[in-house]
Amino acid sequence: MKIHLYTLILGLVIFGCNTPQTKTSNEDTAKLESFITQYYSVMSERDWNTYRQFFADKAILTTIWHGPNDPKPTLFSNSITEFLAQTKNGPDSQPIFEEKPLTITTDIKNDLASVWVKYTAKFGTESNLMQWQGYDVFSLIKFENKWHITSITYLSIESE
Numbered sequence: 001m002k003i004h005l006y007t008l009i010l011g012l013v014i015f016g017c018n019t020p021q022t023k024t025s026n027e028d029t030a031k032l033e034s035f036i037t038q039y040y041s042v043m044s045e046r047d048w049n050t051y052r053q054f055f056a057d058k059a060i061l062t063t064i065w066h067g068p069n070d071p072k073p074t075l076f077s078n079s080i081t082e083f084l085a086q087t088k089n090g091p092d093s094q095p096i097f098e099e100k101p102l103t104i105t106t107d108i109k110n111d112l113a114s115v116w117v118k119y120t121a122k123f124g125t126e127s128n129l130m131q132w133q134g135y136d137v138f139s140l141i142k143f144e145n146k147w148h149i150t151s152i153t154y155l156s157i158e159s160e
Contacts, residue, residue: 033104035147036115036138044098046091048084055080056141056148063154096129098122111142121156132156 035054042050061083065076078086091097098121105116115138124130134156140147 028108029106032106032108032113032115032140032147036104036106036117037101039149040099040101040117040119043091044100046087046097048087052080052084054149056143056150059149060151061154062151091123094124096122096124096126102133113140113142113147114138115140133158 039051039054042054057080059080060077061080062075062077064073066073099119100121101117101119103116103118107114115136117136117138118133119136120131120133122129122131134154136152136154138149139151140149142148
């Protein structure tokens, strides 16, 4: 009898720990994709006050960086606040700056989401324009019915 009671208790504990996931609707996915599309539009407009509102307060951006004076690539992370403080040396340093999503793949679980974006970018001047593609991986959390980016990990790639 004790074994059956323990089995029943164990089953209830295991069942109780498995919180059912909320099903993601097409509407949820469409809203998140719209949020991400708007993110790229605002960034390309260089509206940094509005851009900041996409992020959680201590969001982190991470990439592999190989500067012209660096002997080798390094893993580089900065906060959204640090990123915004450097825009004058980056996106704002040239007349042309644009990133556009090519593909968006979302995975939503309750109030958490990850989004993979393949993007295309332009940077420079009409006579000296750099173009490339890359990937951004967003981690997001929904708080007070609004998505907040908690981190972006990104890499530039050769055109595929």
